[in-house]
Amino acid sequence: MNVGWRRAIWGATAALCVCALSVVSVRSQAAPPGAEMAETVFQNVQVLKGIPVDEFMDTMGMFAAATTKDCTGCHSPQVLTDSRDAFAVVTPMIQRARQMVVMMNTINRTYFGGETRVTCYTCHAAKDIPEWVPNLEIQYGTPPLPNPDTLRFVSFPDDADQVNELFASYIQALGGAQAVAGMTSLVARGTYSGWDTSRSPVPVEIFARAPGQMTTLVERTEGTNSYVFDGTNFWFAGVDAAVPNYTLTYTGGNLSGARVDSQVLVAPSLIQASYDSWQVSEDFVNDELVTILQGTKEGETPVNLFFNEAGLLVRLIRWADTSVGPVPTQFDFSDYRAVSGVQRPYRWVKSWTNNQATFVIEEYQMNAAVPDARFARPEPVALR
Ligand code: HEC
Ligand code: HEC
Incomplete structure (x- = not known):
């Protein structure tokens, strides 16, 4: 049927x-x-x-x-x-x-x-x-807190000046336009722990290049999980493939989500122009007042960016639409430290309906050469 x-x-x-x-x-x-x-x-x-x-x-x-x-x-x-x-x-x-x-x-x-x-x-x-x-x-009783993963829209109209100001203060908080523009690539190494690793840390390597390419390699004991966004396509191959010997091609909100993820990591100054319009709202994250910018674009699910009072991105929520309703993906960024003059998060938690994983970065290398081959479609992995 x-x-x-x-x-x-x-x-x-x-x-x-x-x-x-x-x-x-x-x-x-x-x-x-x-x-x-x-x-x-x-x-x-x-x-x-x-x-x-x-x-x-x-x-x-x-x-x-x-x-x-x-x-x-x-x-x-x-x-x-x-x-x-x-x-x-x-x-x-x-x-x-x-x-x-x-x-x-x-x-x-x-x-x-x-x-x-x-x-x-x-x-x-x-x-x-x-x-x-x-x-x-x-x-x-006490009313339950609103669900932060519901798609939220603000109750007041767009204010382009406020949006420009918020993005400017984000770039300023990261280290200034010049330092941010000087970031052309980066390599991050650290650990990943998720439900798929029974919460044990395993090595992770991330390669990213401006204006927006990003490869994440999770070294599971059973083999490597490769997530590759080449700027246009987003693939997955590895031991968690849906079927044996399979390279998955992502679509919809997972694909547009890979674009904003890569920009957050290596090209934050491009985020604003990647969406047609932005709206502003406020909320609390971990008892801290945050400003929320929601980006929308024709034909895509929105993205919500949560900035703390220092102007840093502390949360990102995006959605993938499915035939049974939208599912959220959320990143919580913390432990920002300067790398070649640009504040980079040393820890983030990624939560989505299929998994929750913690990334802890031990070392960033700014502007290291990252060859094209890092962004090639990953080969499928043979499974039992
Ligand atoms: C309009 C309301 C409604 C929607 C929408 C709905 N469900 Fe249900 N579902 C129910 C109700 C009511 C029951 C419990 C019936 C009973 O008492 O046995 C149920 C029971 C179930 C059960 C059996 C649970 C158990 O442990 O016995 C499953 C599985 C289930 N739903 C899956 C789904 C899935 C998957 C979807 C989305 C595609 C869905 N439901 C959407 C109302 C809904
Ligand atoms: C609420 C019940 C429910 C849960 C929970 C559930 N599934 Fe399913 N799954 C289904 C149903 C129903 C189908 C068949 C869908 C259809 O016939 O269109 C299915 C089909 C599948 C298939 C396709 C199998 C085949 O070869 O036809 C895979 C793979 C799968 N599920 C994986 C998963 C994974 C992984 C999880 C855990 C994250 C999961 N499912 C959780 C109900 C569930």
Whole structure:
């Protein structure tokens, strides 16, 4: 059964404004060449057809986040012991989840004009069985904090002067326009620890070149995970590949996200011009007042940049749109120190629905020669 509900108008943006909060759905641009559809790569795709493999894996992240089930909460435990083929094994929970996709699509098509307004998260909100009785503790207790990962829009109009000032103070806080312009490449070495490494630190190397290329190599004991953004394409190959011997081509918000990630690292002065417009808001991060700049661009999901009072970027949130709703990716940057006159973060935590990883940088090399070959499409890794 193919749920042919995907929006026909590619790249159109639709915002539903509910007070200061709103939800954006930007269906991914036409998938870049080399991005294969899930049903051609996996064995038993029944409802999530016609979407690229990275988007398919992001839907698994949404499923897990919404229901708080890990992969084996729905999939056969054979996935832990047998080959990755076991993900195709049908379980009662998988059948139930397939019904949920069909139900959700019907609701959105019938009542929300085909927008992905009701997602798995709308009902489940991090519970396997959604609530159905009001909770008086919540009604009369301290209201819960707003979810920082919801797409946020500001309640006041654009103020171009304020936006220019904020970007100028960011560049100033980094060390000034001249120092920032002098940064043409960098190499960072340190450690990575995530759920995929059972939280143990393993070596990580990052190579980046202005105006925006970035390769991250995570040296897992089982083999290397390579994430390569060559300025246009974003690929993944490694021991965490979705299927054996596979190089993944990222699409949509994962692809535009790689662009801003590389700019944050090596070309911060280019971020402002990479989006069509910016809006300003305020919030708190770790009890510190932050200014939020939200960048939007036709056909892309937005990016939110959180600057502290010193003008440094302390958080970045971006989204990848999937057929079951948007999933956030968040970076929390800290421990800024000067490297050749430019403040660089020595620590950041990257959180997304499939993983959370901490990067601790031990050494930066500014303007080291980084050969083109570092940004070549990574070769797939053979897996069992
Ligand atoms: C809430 C239930 C649920 C959770 C949690 C879940 N999945 Fe799935 N998964 C499904 C369903 C349903 C399908 C089939 C989709 C379809 O038929 O279109 C599927 C299919 C897959 C497939 C394709 C298998 C094939 O060859 O056909 C892979 C790979 C996969 N899931 C990986 C994962 C990973 C990795 C995780 C953990 C991050 C995960 N899933 C978490 C429900 C779930
Ligand atoms: C309109 C509300 C709604 C939406 C949207 C929704 N669900 Fe559900 N879901 C439910 C309810 C209600 C139940 C519990 C039914 C029951 O009591 O057994 C449930 C149960 C489930 C279960 C069984 C859980 C268990 O442990 O027994 C799974 C798995 C599931 N949903 C997955 C999903 C996924 C994946 C999505 C997104 C594609 C989704 N649901 C979207 C309302 C929803």
